[in-house]
Amino acid sequence: MPNILDILLSPFMIRALIAVVLIAFVASTAGSFTVYRGLTFLVAGVAHAALAGAALAILLDMYGIIPGFPEILGAAVFAIITALIAGYVGRKGESERMEVAIGVSFALTMSIAILLISMIKEYAVRAWGLIMGDILLLTEKDLLLLAITTLIVVFTTLLFYKEFVFVSFDMEGATAYGVRAELYHYIMLLLIALSVVVVLKGVGAILVYAMIVVPAAAANQFSKNTTSVMIWSFFIALFGGLVGLIVAALYVNVAPSAIAGLIVTVFYFIALIFSRR
Amino acid sequence: MVSNTYAIVVENLTVKYGEEVALEDISFKLEHPSFLTIIGPNGSGKTTLLKSVLGLIKPEKGSIKVFNMDVLKDATKARHMVGYVPQRERISTNVPIRVADIVLMGRLARYGPLTVPSKYDVEKVREALELVGMVDFWDKRFSSLSGGQQQRVLIARALAVEPKMLLLDEPFSAVDIPTQREILNLLYNLRLQKNITVVLVTHDVNPVVECSDKIMILNKKLIAYGKPDDVIKDDILLKAYGVAVKIIAHEGICYVLSGDTHA
Numbered sequence: 001m002p003n004i005l006d007i008l009l010s011p012f013m014i015r016a017l018i019a020v021v022l023i024a025f026v027a028s029t030a031g032s033f034t035v036y037r038g039l040t041f042l043v044a045g046v047a048h049a050a051l052a053g054a055a056l057a058i059l060l061d062m063y064g065i066i067p068g069f070p071e072i073l074g075a076a077v078f079a080i081i082t083a084l085i086a087g088y089v090g091r092k093g094e095s096e097r098m099e100v101a102i103g104v105s106f107a108l109t110m111s112i113a114i115l116l117i118s119m120i121k122e123y124a125v126r127a128w129g130l131i132m133g134d135i136l137l138l139t140e141k142d143l144l145l146l147a148i149t150t151l152i153v154v155f156t157t158l159l160f161y162k163e164f165v166f167v168s169f170d171m172e173g174a175t176a177y178g179v180r181a182e183l184y185h186y187i188m189l190l191l192i193a194l195s196v197v198v199v200l201k202g203v204g205a206i207l208v209y210a211m212i213v214v215p216a217a218a219a220n221q222f223s224k225n226t227t228s229v230m231i232w233s234f235f236i237a238l239f240g241g242l243v244g245l246i247v248a249a250l251y252v253n254v255a256p257s258a259i260a261g262l263i264v265t266v267f268y269f270i271a272l273i274f275s276r277r
Numbered sequence: 278m279v280s281n282t283y284a285i286v287v288e289n290l291t292v293k294y295g296e297e298v299a300l301e302d303i304s305f306k307l308e309h310p311s312f313l314t315i316i317g318p319n320g321s322g323k324t325t326l327l328k329s330v331l332g333l334i335k336p337e338k339g340s341i342k343v344f345n346m347d348v349l350k351d352a353t354k355a356r357h358m359v360g361y362v363p364q365r366e367r368i369s370t371n372v373p374i375r376v377a378d379i380v381l382m383g384r385l386a387r388y389g390p391l392t393v394p395s396k397y398d399v400e401k402v403r404e405a406l407e408l409v410g411m412v413d414f415w416d417k418r419f420s421s422l423s424g425g426q427q428q429r430v431l432i433a434r435a436l437a438v439e440p441k442m443l444l445l446d447e448p449f450s451a452v453d454i455p456t457q458r459e460i461l462n463l464l465y466n467l468r469l470q471k472n473i474t475v476v477l478v479t480h481d482v483n484p485v486v487e488c489s490d491k492i493m494i495l496n497k498k499l500i501a502y503g504k505p506d507d508v509i510k511d512d513i514l515l516k517a518y519g520v521a522v523k524i525i526a527h528e529g530i531c532y533v534l535s536g537d538t539h540a
Contacts, residue, residue: 036372093367160390166382169372173431176331176361177386177438178353223373224418 007249015143016135016256019202020241022143022150023211027237028230029157030195031216033188036168036226038095040213042086042189045102046079046196047205049109053078055116055127062123071126072145076197078109083193087186093171133204135241135256136248142201149198153191164188165226203257210261211237214268221271240264283345284309284442284474285330290339292325299325302339303499307491309344309441310472312465316482317495318518323478324364326495327444330476331361344441357387360435362445365427370420376430377415380405383434405437406430409463425456432463442474443467449479457484464488482509 007013034040057074060066082105090098117127129137138146157164166174167184174181192212199208219232240263244256285307292300300322307313315323328334330341332348332355341348346355360383380402381394394402406412409429419427428448435443443464449457465488467473479485486492492508494500500517501508 036369038369038371162382162385162392163390165372165374165378166386168369169374169379169382170363170368172333172367173361173363173383173434174386175333176356176359176363177383178356179386220371220373224416225373225375225378229373 004246004249008246012136012138013245013249015138015140016202016245017242018143019135019138019146020238020245020260022146023199023202023241024215024234024238025150025154026195026199027212027215028234029154030192031212031233031237032220032226032229033157033164033168034192034213035216035220035229036165037188039086039098039102039189039192040209040217041099041102042083042192043196043212044209045086045106045109046082046193047200047208048106048113049082050075050079050197050200051127051130051205052109052113052116054130055113055120058123058126059116059120062120071130072197072201075130075200076194079193079197080190082109083189084186087189091182091185093167093181093185130200131205132255133200133202133207133257135202135245138202146198146202149194153195156187156191160184160187161226203260207257207261210264211240211257214261214264215240218264218268218271221268221275236264236267240267282309283307284311284343285476286342286345287330288340290326290329290341291337292322292329292334293337298497300329300336300495301498303495304339305493305499305502307474307476310468310474311490312468312488313474313476313491313493314482314485314489315476315478315493315495316480316517317500319480321496321517323495324446327446327476327478330444331359332356357438358441360438360440360443362428362431362435362443362448364446364450365424365431366450368427368431372419374419375415376406376411376417376419376422377402379419379430380434380437383438387438401437401439402433405433408436408467409433423456425452425460428452428456428460429463432460436467436473440473442476445475445477447479448477449481449484461485461488 034043053074054071057069057071060069085105086098086101089101117124163179163184166179167181171181171185195212196208199211203211215233215236216229218236219229223229223232240260243263244260247259248254248256283306288304290300290303315326317323325334329336330343330348332352335349343355344358348355381398384398384401385392385394403412406415409432411426411429411433414422414426419430422430448460461484464475468475486505486509489505491503492505493502494508494513494517496517501513
């Protein structure tokens, strides 16, 4: 068995470690507002829309319609369109109406995704890569994109923190007190959509939900204020990701994101049991 | 200037949602300070009227002035005069937020992004929470409070912006009768002692009649507007609700808690 330290210090592992830290930042910022707004389903919806977008990009590239069309761009366009449609339906703050819109677009984009993937059989493995995700296969380019997006998400969240909290708490009241609630509503949704797209490649379309939503949901069970949710969800996501990588380093065939997903859900259930609410 | 003494002046207001008329040709003037209760059946446009006064809805026709400022053209200035208390049901309990931070929220909203509260802001928050009797709950999480306590905190948030007028949407929904009375007395005393105009929307007029200077009965159109004695009449209520409605004014509900009533 190779020395675990050698594995942990190999370039792909270092890239994965950096990715885990970045994902933890996204989980604590975009993730906590997803939970406050009651829009956790948006993460799943956007992730599957991104998959359809990536599949379309692969198709356009494969048939030479737009050669070299980047998957991530296709994914981002579909993700953003989904988030904006859901946002438009819920622009007055009705999360329930958004859930239905997200559900419908989920069905639509998933159908498109499966249709497209069936048309690109030889390259379907590229699309499947996004469904499963692999944090150990991230390239330097992927990492750079993740870093830039994380920076944008964290910076914007801190800049409009007070406004985001107000809008999440009481959208109508926020408007009445002079906050441009609708604008912040859309900014929040865009940040969530972008976060999902960049995290997708590392953890996959299904587990992106685990990494973005669950740490914040767990932290929200026991936190008294929003700062505490941010700090705790960062560490829960980080811990889950690190344990995932260490397990993957010890047992080569284990998917790190799956371990991370298990760890953070365990945190959620523990928090649920011990929260006094 | 005479017009300065009006808290609200509405002229020929018509509001439509698509093709559906929500409010039709409403005109009224409300003196400052006064206590106005707006009643009417469900879907009669009560909340729409409140939102129009806040400048949140663009009317099809007509104009609204708050303290002589047009709510659409002078939106920011007009809103600074008003503290708004939305329906509690529309507020998310997912956000872990302290009572003090909620009350601070309304003040800070006016400063724009990246501002930190000054000592003066915190002082105003404390004063507002003292007024509603919730200062001991400063550090408590909002979602852990009872319905009545949450309502008081939302009123404190509205008071912390030092408004000349409070607008409240169904402040008595889902709170028990003793709490209703406490909140009503609080509002009554704000009008009496702090010279704040109070405008509230409710579907249950019974407890409010005695406290009100003016009552408005709304059913898309202005059915009646005036002093309680002139408005609360069987034929008027029948016209508004379509069925006979009995209003029983509870005696002695509105009383002055303390201090000088001739403020």
